[in-house]
Amino acid sequence: xxFGYSIGGFDYEKIQGDTLCLGVGQSGEPYEGIGRGMxxxxxxPVYRDTIGGIGTPTSDNERTALSLDTxxxxxxxxxxxxxxxxxxxxxxxxxxxxxxxxxxxSCNILSY
Numbered sequence: 001x002x003f004g005y006s007i008g009g010f011d012y013e014k015i016q017g018d019t020l021c022l023g024v025g026q027s028g029e030p031y032e033g034i035g036r037g038m039x040x041x042x043x044x045p046v047y048r049d050t051i052g053g054i055g056t057p058t059s060d061n062e063r064t065a066l067s068l069d070t071x072x073x074x075x076x077x078x079x080x081x082x083x084x085x086x087x088x089x090x091x092x093x094x095x096x097x098x099x100x101x102x103x104x105x106s107c108n109i110l111s112y
Contacts, residue, residue, distance in 0.1 A: 003090040005077050008047065008055035010064040012072035017050035020076075025056065033059030047076065073098070084111070 025031070025041030031053045033039040039059060047055040054064045057078055066073065075094050079087030091109045098104035 002093060003077075003086055005079060005087065005090050006057040007078065007090075007094070008060050008074075008076040009066050010054055010060065010074045010076075011066050011070045012074040013070075014064040015049045015054060015074065020047050020049055020054070022047055025053065029053065031056070032062045034062050034065050045078070045080075087111075 023046055025044045025046045027042045029041055029046075029052070031039050031041045031046070033056075036059055039056075041053060041056050044056045044058065046053045049064075051063070052061075054061045055076065057080075075091070077087050077090045077094075079090075088109070088111060091111075095104070095107035095109055098107060
């Protein structure tokens, strides 16, 4: 909320494969939003692993949802405004908050 960006939070161990791709949702593409049931993600930006969509700006997917058992978090900052400095500041703030409140001992912040 501090930076105004949509942020995706995922249980890293539930992601399939070693690559995420950012694409556009297709007509009829199956997608179950967390606590929202099946959603229409047509024409929305969508992050996909080898199985399918895991996150959109409106809802992350049940399949990769965080839980109390999550040990490894992947957080994606959707910086659609193109402001790389603010996106990085937001990512660094997430790292600070994880260290402060979630006993995070190691945060790797990557920029793409």
